[in-house]
Amino acid sequence: MWEYTEKVKDHFLNPRNVGVIENADGVGEVGSLACGDALKLTLKVDGDKRISDAKFQTFGCASAIASSSALTEMIKGITIDEAEKITNNDIAEYLGGLPKEKMHCSVMGRDALEKAIANYRGEPEKRVDGEIVCECFGVTDLEIQRAVKENNLKTIEDVTDYVKAGGGCESCHDKIQEIIASVNGTPVTEKTRPSGLTNIQKIRLIEETLEREIKPELKKDGGGIEFIDFADNTVFVKLRGTCSTCSASQVTLKHYVETRIKELVSPELVVEEVKQ
Amino acid sequence: MTIINLDHISSKPLLPDVKEAMIEAINNDYANPSSQHKKGEEAAEALEKARESVARLINSNMPKEIVFTSSGTESVNHAIKGAVLANAEKGKHIITSNIEHNAVIRSLRRLKSDGFKITSVSVDENGRVNPKDIADAITDQTILVSIMHSNNETGTIQPIEEIAKITKEKKVLFHTDAVDSVGVVSIDVQKMGVDLLSFASNTFYGPTGVGGLFIRRGTVIWPLLDGGVQEGNKRAGAENLIGIIGMGVAADIANRDFDARLDHLNKLKNRLLQELPNYIDEYIINTPLEDSLPNLLSLSIKYIEGESVMLMLDDEDVAVSTRSACATGSLRASHVLLSIGLDHADAQGTLVIAFGVDNKEEDIITFLTALKHIVKTLRDISPLSSKTH
Numbered sequence: 001m002w003e004y005t006e007k008v009k010d011h012f013l014n015p016r017n018v019g020v021i022e023n024a025d026g027v028g029e030v031g032s033l034a035c036g037d038a039l040k041l042t043l044k045v046d047g048d049k050r051i052s053d054a055k056f057q058t059f060g061c062a063s064a065i066a067s068s069s070a071l072t073e074m075i076k077g078i079t080i081d082e083a084e085k086i087t088n089n090d091i092a093e094y095l096g097g098l099p100k101e102k103m104h105c106s107v108m109g110r111d112a113l114e115k116a117i118a119n120y121r122g123e124p125e126k127r128v129d130g131e132i133v134c135e136c137f138g139v140t141d142l143e144i145q146r147a148v149k150e151n152n153l154k155t156i157e158d159v160t161d162y163v164k165a166g167g168g169c170e171s172c173h174d175k176i177q178e179i180i181a182s183v184n185g186t187p188v189t190e191k192t193r194p195s196g197l198t199n200i201q202k203i204r205l206i207e208e209t210l211e212r213e214i215k216p217e218l219k220k221d222g223g224g225i226e227f228i229d230f231a232d233n234t235v236f237v238k239l240r241g242t243c244s245t246c247s248a249s250q251v252t253l254k255h256y257v258e259t260r261i262k263e264l265v266s267p268e269l270v271v272e273e274v275k276q
Numbered sequence: 277m278t279i280i281n282l283d284h285i286s287s288k289p290l291l292p293d294v295k296e297a298m299i300e301a302i303n304n305d306y307a308n309p310s311s312q313h314k315k316g317e318e319a320a321e322a323l324e325k326a327r328e329s330v331a332r333l334i335n336s337n338m339p340k341e342i343v344f345t346s347s348g349t350e351s352v353n354h355a356i357k358g359a360v361l362a363n364a365e366k367g368k369h370i371i372t373s374n375i376e377h378n379a380v381i382r383s384l385r386r387l388k389s390d391g392f393k394i395t396s397v398s399v400d401e402n403g404r405v406n407p408k409d410i411a412d413a414i415t416d417q418t419i420l421v422s423i424m425h426s427n428n429e430t431g432t433i434q435p436i437e438e439i440a441k442i443t444k445e446k447k448v449l450f451h452t453d454a455v456d457s458v459g460v461v462s463i464d465v466q467k468m469g470v471d472l473l474s475f476a477s478n479t480f481y482g483p484t485g486v487g488g489l490f491i492r493r494g495t496v497i498w499p500l501l502d503g504g505v506q507e508g509n510k511r512a513g514a515e516n517l518i519g520i521i522g523m524g525v526a527a528d529i530a531n532r533d534f535d536a537r538l539d540h541l542n543k544l545k546n547r548l549l550q551e552l553p554n555y556i557d558e559y560i561i562n563t564p565l566e567d568s569l570p571n572l573l574s575l576s577i578k579y580i581e582g583e584s585v586m587l588m589l590d591d592e593d594v595a596v597s598t599r600s601a602c603a604t605g606s607l608r609a610s611h612v613l614l615s616i617g618l619d620h621a622d623a624q625g626t627l628v629i630a631f632g633v634d635n636k637e638e639d640i641i642t643f644l645t646a647l648k649h650i651v652k653t654l655r656d657i658s659p660l661s662s663k664t665h
Contacts, residue, residue, distance in 0.1 A: 036624050
């Protein structure tokens, strides 16, 4: 089992400030179900910009609950300007440290705080300007850069532990490596492969794309799709359910499935249906 | 306070008789069973006695069909890689399912990178493979079908006999990973018709570090370990005799107590199913009521996360396991739970309750009483439940 500190256990088993503040002055919601955790932070701020109350709701593991509870304790009674300076490391330190694999829980706390402060100030929802690097967990290059900078991260594993990027299908590992190198000022000296993906990487990515992107969409209409084979950049699939009898299935196949596969895996791929 | 163990899928306690037999074996100072002197003969006799006990457990009428290994994982690796290497010139296609254990998945992934083609059939919402899908997937290139007997996350038992009929007709080798079945449910290799069957000693209260592979007489597979002539030339390396003796005794007891154990486990599972709605609401039972392991129940509790539930139960001295990604260290949800159609959030809230012979009916009530207030506590914390309630 994870090595949690006594303080983490305490904040997990006896969480402080659980709930939602009615008519809150600042609200921050982060995380998503696909990522396996979610946190809602609500703040009450008094006249001199001091946080008079903070409450949280969290769906997640012990360290996610403990990080949220710790965060509310840390920010109660301090000013918004002071709260703004809190980093994810401050949250982890307050708890006497978190297992490295769980550092993303402290990052989630910091992100919720940032959003709640922006919401209090009436700033528009911060747009995630960066480009999505990790499709599985929806993490952008800017988020990765920030985590690498603030926490002095060195490896892909570090990045996964802090912001989850790279923890899914692993197809973004090269990009993460480049970001780490560029932040640390050490240019990538040698790329493991000159360009393009290997067949194995393509197959993995196709499987991921089908599972995560395409199947859920088709399922909404009672359809389904099965990955049969892959050769010469052609993805062979079988359509299932209502798709297999739908007269528009070829349109779905070419205009939706193939487009998504080209977009998310590699532009040279084509999709073909295998008939029974 | 004693801990209530409802995590028998992860480990089972050694039976007192098994412990005793193993201690006696240590004190016996057995020699190498392959040695031809008296001390060696004595060791060989003990080894063969254990083999006969284990053969009886799966109703093999030829103890030589049993090869002792170091674990269920080794057995699976041996069956798959050994079968494929021995048949590589016949074809390069292997069929499996979407819900296999990592021992199968990763063995096949290794073979895939070596140029073998893998077809993985999907399962229905009960986690069950349709034998017709296997028949459809078989080509003239297919050399092996590997489908697990029962699933370690949902308890679903697969229609192995039906699949075996298909593989037999098409002359394709059939391996089943029966690690969670042997010693728990009735396994009859003569009736089932499989060529290869993997199992482990700890499943029936024997020691860890010992497993077995059934290789049907006449089935040729390559050894995984090369070296000496132990285990009929099928698995090199001096046998773990002390462990194997423990496994033999555990197999004898499993045979002797088979019906009583099954009754006991079914009673526990039925009691849990019956009491559950009196304690919590909004949950999904992932274990099919028909054709499933008697000792396992997979339960997804809505709006909360499994590691939290497991740790809070642990704080109250009840041990269960969870299939939440948070607890396994990978960030990905369980492939088995996604395959049976659970969404990510429900998969995160999944507990596996696994009973054993040492559990009493009161344990179920103790567990449910603790679970009731833990679920309430965690749902009060969860932003998901306030949105939906």
